[in-house]
Amino acid sequence: MANKFVSMRNLKFTLHEVVGTDAPATGTSANGHTRKSMDMVLDAAFDFAKKALHPIFEEMDRNPPELVDGTVAVHRDVRAILETLGKDGWISATFPQKWGGEDMPASLLHAVYFIFASANYSASVYSGLTMGAANLILTFGSDELRNQFLPPMLEGKWQGTMALTEPEAGSSLGDLTTSATPMSDGTYRIKGEKIFISAGDHDAVDNVVHLMLARMDGAPAGVKGISLFAVPKLRQNRDGELTSNDVTVTQVFHKMGYRGAPITALALGDRDDCTGYLVGEPNRGLSYMFQMMNGARLEVGMGATAIATAAYHAALDYAKNRKQGRRITDGPGGAPVPIIEHQDVKRMLLFQRAISEGALCLILQCSRYEERMHTGPEEERADHKLLLELLTPVAKTFPSELGIHSTSASIQCFGGYGYCEDFPVEQHFRDMRIHAIHEGTTGIQGMDLLGRKVMMKNGKALQLLDREMEATMEQAKACPELLDHVQALSDAKKALATTTMGLGSVAMEKGPEAFLANATVYLELFGYVAVAWQWLAQMTVASQKLSEQKIRTSDRLFYQGKLAVGRYYFTHELPKTGPLSVTLTRPPVSLETETACFTD
Template sequence: METKFLSETNLKFLLHDVHEISALTEYDAYRHQNRKMFDMVMGAALDLAKTKLYPILEEMDENIPELLDGSVRVHSAVRNLMKEYGEGGWIGASFPEQYGGEQLPLAVAMATRYIFAAANYSASTFPELTAGAAHLIISFGSEDMVAAYVPNMLSGKWQGTMALTEPEAGSSLADITASASPAGDGSYRIKGQKIFISGGDHDGVDNVVHLMLAKIDGAPAGVKGISLFVVPKKRIDPAGALVGNDIVVSQVFHKLGYRGNPITQLSIGENGDCHGFLLGEPHKGLAYMFQMMNEARLGVGMGAAAIASAAYYAALEYTRGRTQGRKIGQKNLADPQVPIIEHADVKRMLLFQRSVVEGSLSLLLQCSMYADLAHLQDGEDKTKHALLLDLLTPVAKSYPSEMGILTTSQAIQCLGGYGYCKDFPVEQYYRDVRIHPIHEGTTGIQGMDLLGRKVTMHGGESFNLFNKEVGSTIAHARRSPELAASADQLEASLIELQNVTRHKIEQAATSGPEVFLADATLYLEYFGIIVIAWQWLKQAIVAQSQLEKASRIRRSFLTGKMFTFRYFFAYELPKTKGLRSRLLDTDPLTVRMESSFFND
């Protein structure tokens, strides 16, 4: 039996039927494309995932990167994979043709990333990091800089990274100390330390290009003094040759999961000869970097949903084949044991996994569509979709990341003791998915971003637009008698969300920012459940409309959709009531708790 790590049927259902990706082909940028072409892209991605990525899933986990003679050695397949990613156009899938890209809609490109990550998350991150760095260079670099770096990056010859974090400045980027001093030749001499750099060095490429934050000598304090530099491991000398650039890998971190891609600490400019090249204008580096960070946050959410998908399908396959016990009330021991998928509690665990995976994937494709429309449109429509994307990015990053941990845990539970052993892949999925609530801004940071900035920015316009989007889905669902009660349930939850949000904003005015943001992570969790419920109602509208005329096989898929939708509204959406109660409580418990009270 072929190993399954995702549902192609579901992916196409979401792309074509729910989010209507083909509508983008009405715009000039995508007018030469069509549904058949998109499906061919999906097919090619699945073929690469099945034949090249999934077969080395366990190998990349077991044969971890090593620091040898100053260079990081990774799995031998990485070099060939990077070449294949480049030649196949996967790194530049959504890039304009003028830069050597495939000019696919971001939603299609994100769907291919989902496929790759479900097959082998570690292997999928090398091209994704490179694409993010190359996009930054295209967005803010000069023509000469684009010509010098982007072709080699999109071809897979050079790796791209995002180098932000420092030993004493993790999430607090205002406190970075990496310095940049003018070298007199148009470059800057960079000096400092960077840690937790994914893909920060490896022998699977010929060069590594770091997009690095640093402060130019004399720059303003805090985030207003941060600039962004292109800092290659090997710089291009006047003769066009690659020469060392005074960047040393001081260590490779040993990780719980996600082991196939090295996470490094870099010592930069120890000998005073590391040259970086200013990207864009001085002191605007953080604003530039947020482009890559926001793209990466969607990528982190997609990676988490993909790993959760792989774990779900591993659990589904196991529960269909593993026999144990008999149905409740079946007393005759002479009767054969039944597959454990026949037990109600196992079905509950599988429904939980499926509801999170498919709800998360729908949200991520929704956000990708908003990004595409914000890029394609002008005026009010452009602003609308940009604001919706901005509002939902913290949710799209954090909900799959946090819930992916719970769903992979349930996958292990479905397998029982075997799930805890390396005989099956779910224990690796559990380790691999754990990084996602940390990557690209912790869940706590996402919560403060959502509550402290996104719902209030522009006079609450983003939040109002979101309410209108959900309201439109609710109104559509009410046309179907089968969905009317669920539409009412979501509307009631949406009204409660509005009330909670209003209460929190009033609390900010009366109690100050610390109390206001103390439970921002809970607000994010609360908001996220309602967002996913919205995505499930959108799916249910389409599934219900297709059921009557569906073939037998299609009917089975659609009926499963409807049961999973009903599960989410019956089991997950009610969880907002407890969160709502806490968020309306005025006791600032965690603020008043003093650090000394944790003593024994």
């Protein structure tokens, strides 16, 4: 197995040099974070990832969770991992100090998650899910619920989940039927079925708390009648003892990848004895959930980016060490060279970096907006929120979809070995494929972007993004070697704006179905442009640093590499926006095609 799974140099470059931070380099700051302390956090995360997560990356895949006597058995190390993550404060990190946290900024949290997920994606999701669920309880739950659930969750002793999907309600959440009947003591009796619940049960924790969507008796139909409940696997009886809460695991799904984490189906209230606790107000469950969902979607994007990153490092390691063939310019008598010397291999490595490093930068930029929503100047907070909301479906989807191609290229670097279990890349390829599905499929993200985010507040978010891109381009103009790329981004941005306007006309003239028919294509177009913006930002920093007089050789190579990957992105990837714009100006073929024509 490859030893290296992440470049800390690149992560710190992206975080400190490109995206930036409120924290001063050293000294003290408001929330106690400095660049130096942030680096210490990152190094500690890397250390833990390397020692505890990465060594069982393959083992967890080869020994997937099994349902044994009603409980899901997972890898034996998961309990110790969760206990350490709890004890050392990783799960509570972003929480207020009252709950043992340290108000960690969002970008640092996402960077930590990136390291964990690069080391072992499946192992990283358990605590991430608990954080999301705990955050919902913190934000919307009563003090009683907080006091009951938060301490053991943040200590890593109880698992948190998001329980949305049902057999007949996945992308269509408005159709969910799990019911909640009010009881005299203020609790609710829950009855129904949930499927595809990540970490929905396992034996590495003492309890599981499901943040579950259900419908109160008599609630309105559709999305407006959905409430949020905390439904524990075990509930406390009057003596404070934990007893069964009538939550049954009915299935552990056997998946292509992401096999170290259990995905379960649950039956709730088979014996009419499942208690749920209302979180927040009735019928507002979906809007609550979506506040967590947006964070979860960024995390999915980060997970995909992390997997692509780890696969790239495996491919790079192989390409540097595997000798075969000669350079074309050498005769057949020459000595075999490391395959990285072959142009096609180098091209594939450039592609993998272009995708994963571009996506990393975009997601950290998003988490920077998330931070500034809370800590930035009061008058700018609403803008940062809009930018975050606009870019979330993009940051979720670009790495999830392009990550399939990127990990495929990692396999290709290995040739036949890449297809075999002897090397980790085939697992990365399998682990990757879930990301375009979970937390909202790519189709859902496309409709969210075009149908909601782009249109909200009369296109305000898009205007803000335009301003952000212009600012980046303005900085890039100081570097003569980047002028072509500034122009290319400017052109792509204009084409995106024109396409958006054109689709607006379609919406008015032909209605919402025609408007949204190619929303996925629009999302793809948007992603290429957004990542070009992030590449231009990275190249600007690299170009500036290279112009400094004193520079270490290792830094020089790093920044030169950045410029090369950026050039690759602008030469090979950004031009792909052209045909997407063209396609989006044509009438949608799917809309014209009768379903009856799918005869065979």
